[in-house]
Amino acid sequence: MKCILLTILLTANAIGFSQQELSEYKDIEGIYITTHWGDIDVNGTDGQEEVFNISAIFTDTSKQPKPIDNLSKYLKFEVLKKKLFITARTPKGFESIDIKLNIPSHLFLEIELLKGGNIYVNNMQHGIEINSLNGSVKLDQIGKYALVNAANGEINARFSHIHKDYPISLVTMNGGVTATLPKDTARDLRLISRKNGYVESDFSLETDKKIINLNIKVYAKQPIINTARINGGGALLFLSTENGPLAIKKTKS
Amino acid sequence: MKNDNTDKDIMDYIDGISDQLNSDRARGEAKVLKQLVSDLKEIPLETINPQADNRFYQFINEKSTNQKSVIYLKRWLPLGLAAASIILLLFVFNYNNSYEDAYRALNSNPDRIRYIYNLNGTELTSTDIDWLQSELKNDVHPNIKVTIVDLLTHHKSKLNQEFYDNLQNESIPSVQMALLDIFESSTHVAISDALLIFSQKEDLDASVRQKANYILSNQ
Numbered sequence: 001m002k003c004i005l006l007t008i009l010l011t012a013n014a015i016g017f018s019q020q021e022l023s024e025y026k027d028i029e030g031i032y033i034t035t036h037w038g039d040i041d042v043n044g045t046d047g048q049e050e051v052f053n054i055s056a057i058f059t060d061t062s063k064q065p066k067p068i069d070n071l072s073k074y075l076k077f078e079v080l081k082k083k084l085f086i087t088a089r090t091p092k093g094f095e096s097i098d099i100k101l102n103i104p105s106h107l108f109l110e111i112e113l114l115k116g117g118n119i120y121v122n123n124m125q126h127g128i129e130i131n132s133l134n135g136s137v138k139l140d141q142i143g144k145y146a147l148v149n150a151a152n153g154e155i156n157a158r159f160s161h162i163h164k165d166y167p168i169s170l171v172t173m174n175g176g177v178t179a180t181l182p183k184d185t186a187r188d189l190r191l192i193s194r195k196n197g198y199v200e201s202d203f204s205l206e207t208d209k210k211i212i213n214l215n216i217k218v219y220a221k222q223p224i225i226n227t228a229r230i231n232g233g234g235a236l237l238f239l240s241t242e243n244g245p246l247a248i249k250k251t252k253s
Numbered sequence: 254m255k256n257d258n259t260d261k262d263i264m265d266y267i268d269g270i271s272d273q274l275n276s277d278r279a280r281g282e283a284k285v286l287k288q289l290v291s292d293l294k295e296i297p298l299e300t301i302n303p304q305a306d307n308r309f310y311q312f313i314n315e316k317s318t319n320q321k322s323v324i325y326l327k328r329w330l331p332l333g334l335a336a337a338s339i340i341l342l343l344f345v346f347n348y349n350n351s352y353e354d355a356y357r358a359l360n361s362n363p364d365r366i367r368y369i370y371n372l373n374g375t376e377l378t379s380t381d382i383d384w385l386q387s388e389l390k391n392d393v394h395p396n397i398k399v400t401i402v403d404l405l406t407h408h409k410s411k412l413n414q415e416f417y418d419n420l421q422n423e424s425i426p427s428v429q430m431a432l433l434d435i436f437e438s439s440t441h442v443a444i445s446d447a448l449l450i451f452s453q454k455e456d457l458d459a460s461v462r463q464k465a466n467y468i469l470s471n472q
Contacts, residue, residue, distance in 0.1 A: 129362060131395055133426070145363050149395035151426040151458055166363045167370065169396040173427045173460055190370070190403065194434065236370045240399065242430050242460065 018067040019055040022103070025077075026052060028084045030108035030126075035088035036115045037096035044105030044123035044141075054086070057098040068097070075099075105143075118153075127166070136175065146170070154178075154244065158251065159185075167236035176244040179237060183250045186234035193224040193246050200247040203230040219245075352377075353384040362394050369400045373407065382408055386416040395425045402431040409439060417444055420451050426458040433464045437471075445472050 033040060038059070045051050056068045056075065068074055074097055078085045088097050096117065103109075109128045111119055116134035125143030136153040139146060145166035148155050154175030162168065162185055170177045181187075181203075191199060191211070197220050198213035205211065207228035213220045230237075230248070239246045262279045263286070265271040274280045352372060359365050369385075377385075385401050392398055405412060412435070420432045436444050451457075452465035 127363070129394075129396075131425075147362055147366070147394070147396040149399070149425070149427055152460070165367070167366045169366055169400065171396055171399050171427050173430050173458070188370075192403070236367060238366075238370070238396075238400065238403075240403075240427075240431075242427075242464075 018069050018071070019053050020071050022052040022054055022077075022084075025079060025084050026104070027082065028079060028107065029082040030110065031084045031086065031101075031103060032110045032112075033086045033099070033101075034112045034114065035097060035099065035117070036091050036113075037094070038088075038098045038117045039096075039120070039135075040111055040113060040117060041098075041100045041120045042109060042111075042122070042124065043100075043102050044107075044121075044125065045102050046105040046123075046125075050104050051102045052104060054099065054101050056100070058095065059098070060095045061093065065098070123160075125160070127163075148172075150175070156180075160251070165235050167238065169236070169238040171238070171240045172244070173242045174244065175241060176247065177239045177241050178247040178249065179239060180249040180251055181237075184231060186231035187229070187237040188233045188235065189226070189228040189230060189248070190236065190238045190240070191224060191226045191228065191246055192240040193220070193244065194242045195223065196220070196243050196245075197224045197241065198245045199224060199226075200245065200249070201230075202250040203248055205230060205248075206233070217245075351384065352381050353388075356384075356388075362397060365392075365394070365397050366400050369397065369404055372404055377408060377411075379411060382411045383413075383415070386412065386419070389416070389419045389428075390422065395428055398423075398425065398428045399431050402428065402435065406435055409435060412439070417447055420447060424456075426461050429458070429461045430464060433461070433468060437468050445469065448472075 054071065056071060057065045058068050058074060059065045074089055076085070076087045076089070078087070086099075098117075105123050105125045107124070108126050109121065109124050111121075111128075111130045111132070113119060113130075113132040113135065117132075118135040119130060119132055119137045121128060121139045121142065123141040127144040127146070128139065128142060129147045130137055130149065132148075132150045132153065134152045135150070137148050137150050137155045137157075139148070139157040141160045142157060143159070143161050144163045145168055146157055146159070147167075147169045148157065148171065150172040152174045153172060154177070155170045155172050156178045157168075157170055158180040159168075159182065161182060164186070168179065168187075170179060189205070193199070198217055199211050200215055200217070205214070205228040207226055209226055211226050211228070212222065212224045224246070237248070239248070259276055259279045259282065262271065262275050263282050266274055266279070266283060267286075274283055352375075356365065356368055359368055372381075382405070385405055389398055389401055392401070405416065417436070417439075420429065420436070423429050423432060436448060448465055448469050452462055452469060457465075
């Protein structure tokens with residue numbers, strides 16, 4: 001038991017030491033992350049609790065995760081026109097870099113995950129764009145808008161507020177797509193589920209064509225392709241999957 | 254002559270040159286003069302009606318402002334006319350411009366997606382369709398591409414070989430899949446050869462390859 005506790009403490013200590021301060025980039029307007037393998041966890045901070053730092057864990061074929069002390073060996077930091085680009089090195093063989101970022105919530109965020117890993121983003125208020133190949137995308141407390149493209153993995157996006165004129169586009173190939181919106185959100189919907197789909201909706205959907213398996217959790221054999229409106233319509237909410245269900249939920253206030 | 258002497262006596266008296274008047278007439282005249290001065294002093298000062306006063310100042314202010322605006326107008330009139338001319342020229346030159354030009358002027362990905370989606374409610378010419386097909390090659394954002402492909406599903410009969418060629422160069426699996434969905438229902442273009450080449454690419458996602466093979470087997 002003591003041994004386990006000591007291991008946890010040492011790991012936590014190592015992770016703590018590997019954290020790199022990014023406050024020198026406080027004047028930037030957006031962060032653009034490009035990695036190959038590994039999870040990306042971004043947490044937006046604001047007010048008195050605003051922090052700006054990064055830590056990372058490296059894993060190779062030995063499958064022994066190691067906190068990275070010298071981040072510049074694995075990640076390149078570059079500022080161009082008030083944009084901070086964080087780019088992972090090209091892997092030689094298998095290696096993954098799990099990245100954890102605490103950043104000001106007012107920044108724009110773009111993530112490109114070229115090979116695989118899960119993406120978690122919490123409390124980013126100025127828009128987010130994600131392109132991911134393999135892995136799920138989970139967004140919570142997102143503001144303004146989101147454009148997400150994933151190949152294999154579900155997308156779950158919960159919005160705290162949405163800019164009324166900005167589109168939201170959540171597209172995956174394999175996996176369900178869920179958008180959770182403030183209850184007064186007015187949108188034009190484009191719903192595409194090519195197979196094994198159904199549509200769950202907390203909102204009343206105005207449509208001139210019947211939606212197959214609406215609020216019936218049975219996987220449809222045929223494609224579900226509809227346009228609809230919620231709360232009278234507005235900017236676009238595009239939800240698309242080749243394989244899986246769609247859900248439009250209301251934020252619980 | 255006598256009157257002249259009397260007047261001189263009176264003036265000398267008033268000016269302080271002499272301290273006495275030499276005739277009864279002069280003394281009489283002086284008395285009338287003194288009374289006149291006394292009466293003048295007793296007349297109250299005439300005060301101006303305050304409303305008239307205000308109107309006067311208002312008039313002065315307006316005059317002053319009007320004069321300024323004239324100068325202001327003179328200074329900005331040429332610039333205003335120039336700006337109006339430019340706006341007019343832009344309007345004239347843009348009036349016949351295509352959706353493509355308007356799209357090119359957009360700076361952000363959300364704006365582009367919104368623009369493409371809104372084309373769903375408009376009549377598209379073959380030129381517009383050609384542009385949208387080529388945009389699939391030019392644009393790099395996957396969500397924009399998927400929105401374009403979704404728009405083009407409503408214009409399948411107008412799609413030409415260039416659209417189908419996009420599949421060979423596309424590397425994003427979700428866009429490949431969206432393109433294949435159009436391939437699946439297209440009957441006016443021979444696509445088997447293109448599909449066969451595509452399905453043999455080494456780096457294809459398993460789901461995409463499966464879909465391509467499925468379409469090929471049902472041709």
